[in-house]
Amino acid sequence: MADRFAVILAAGKGTRMKSPRPKVLHEVGGRSMLGWRVPLAKELGCRRSVVVVGPDMAALSEAAGRLVGAENVAVQREQLGTANAVDAAREAMKGADGHVIVLYADTPLVPKEAGERAFAELEQGASVCVLGFRARLPNRYGRLVTAGDGSLEAIVEANEANPEQLGIELANSGVMAAPAKLLFELLKEVKNDNAKGEFYLTDLVALARARRLKAAVAHCEERDVQGVNSQAELAQVERAFQEEMRARMMTDGVTMTAPETVFFSHDTQIAPGVTIEPNVVFAPGVSVESGAVIRAFSHLEGAKVGAGASVGPFARLRPGAAIGRDAHIGNFVEVKNVSVGEGAKANHLSYLGDGEVGAGANIGAGTIFCNYDGFFKYRTVIGAGAFIGSNSALVAPVTVGAGGYVGSGSVIVEDVAPDALAVGRGRQAAKGGWARTFREGKLAAKKAGQKPKGAI
Ligand code: UD1
Numbered sequence: 001m002a003d004r005f006a007v008i009l010a011a012g013k014g015t016r017m018k019s020p021r022p023k024v025l026h027e028v029g030g031r032s033m034l035g036w037r038v039p040l041a042k043e044l045g046c047r048r049s050v051v052v053v054g055p056d057m058a059a060l061s062e063a064a065g066r067l068v069g070a071e072n073v074a075v076q077r078e079q080l081g082t083a084n085a086v087d088a089a090r091e092a093m094k095g096a097d098g099h100v101i102v103l104y105a106d107t108p109l110v111p112k113e114a115g116e117r118a119f120a121e122l123e124q125g126a127s128v129c130v131l132g133f134r135a136r137l138p139n140r141y142g143r144l145v146t147a148g149d150g151s152l153e154a155i156v157e158a159n160e161a162n163p164e165q166l167g168i169e170l171a172n173s174g175v176m177a178a179p180a181k182l183l184f185e186l187l188k189e190v191k192n193d194n195a196k197g198e199f200y201l202t203d204l205v206a207l208a209r210a211r212r213l214k215a216a217v218a219h220c221e222e223r224d225v226q227g228v229n230s231q232a233e234l235a236q237v238e239r240a241f242q243e244e245m246r247a248r249m250m251t252d253g254v255t256m257t258a259p260e261t262v263f264f265s266h267d268t269q270i271a272p273g274v275t276i277e278p279n280v281v282f283a284p285g286v287s288v289e290s291g292a293v294i295r296a297f298s299h300l301e302g303a304k305v306g307a308g309a310s311v312g313p314f315a316r317l318r319p320g321a322a323i324g325r326d327a328h329i330g331n332f333v334e335v336k337n338v339s340v341g342e343g344a345k346a347n348h349l350s351y352l353g354d355g356e357v358g359a360g361a362n363i364g365a366g367t368i369f370c371n372y373d374g375f376f377k378y379r380t381v382i383g384a385g386a387f388i389g390s391n392s393a394l395v396a397p398v399t400v401g402a403g404g405y406v407g408s409g410s411v412i413v414e415d416v417a418p419d420a421l422a423v424g425r426g427r428q429a430a431k432g433g434w435a436r437t438f439r440e441g442k443l444a445a446k447k448a449g450q451k452p453k454g455a456i
């Protein structure tokens, strides 16, 4: 098999996004569009991926550099068309001997299988292969002109097509594959004598045919090659991604009462036998093990949920939350960078930040891990089986030993020994009859028309 390479076009200005952010850094499924393309090239076994960016796109160049290495970021000086964009990768692709796939960074959902099909055509002797699809509304797409045997003759851009060509439903996705040497040789022959005055990558097909080389079409679904040019199209692609994830989750045995209200990220891992109630958001980096229940209106990010655990309703798991087997995290509980041991419970209204909770511990309502002094962060460690009374503030760094007991309403500033009781609050005082005397005094004053000093 020939070595594989990728050229990823990202030089488009994305004007229609009307956003200060470069278009391809907008996210789908919690990952930038560019961030989708680079792993695809890797999955296809590409040895090198070159990202073509525009000039004055510092943020994008930096992001691309992090993904593919700065030496593989090429700049297209002027937006002279898709052929010119690929040509901008010429230097960076020097020495690449094998097959090249051209991908658009603003088309994030192209699946690996589609790329494989394009490469396969080259391996079976085609010199150029284009990924084509049957368009419901082909209007703006380039049309694929095929011969009787299904091989590709030419690509005609919509604004240059004659009425007969406009009737063709087979559309150009933009994904193209060709041997590196031929690709860069043909690019030199592309001219810009067309309606837009641009150098069209699509002209490569006719140029290859003029040399009597074979051009082929590999087929894919329209939704796989949906491009993003506006916020509305970004939302459409996001919807397509979410629908696919929900379907995949359900096929894999995840129970969802209202799947249309559950949102996943590109890397969400949910085991079979998990139940997800309505209105749950999985930001990136979440895994949930079998038998766990994620209850309504919860938000999870960078968190692990163990088997049989229960999270929510209205829970927030932030990065580093690791909820143990059968543990319970209830309503209005926020957990960040804390491992919660097996069977431990924090059922109501708490902030657990930076630390650990031992197995079987019980965290009462309103408990706060005071982890931050305004400058530094500290850990709170709760031992196995400990009991933290409601409305306690644990001022970190602090440790409550295994089996320790903290009285409700305590402010704990010193470590608590295992099995000890710590109470850190004012002592209760009782004065018999005080309330009645107080009430009677106030009532009498009111009747007499007297106001205490300062009353309004
Ligand atoms: C292109 C194809 C068309 C196909 C359609 C699919 C050509 C001439 N036409 O048209 O057949 O149906 O895609 O969506 O190739 N880009 C650059 N530099 C440039 C121009 C474009 O990097 O100078 C990048 C854009 O950022 C974008 C991609 O190339 O990611 C496609 O460019 P665009 O101008 O959107 O091409 P279309 O006119 O849509």
Ligand code: CA
Binding pocket: 227, 229
């Ligand atoms: Ca386009």
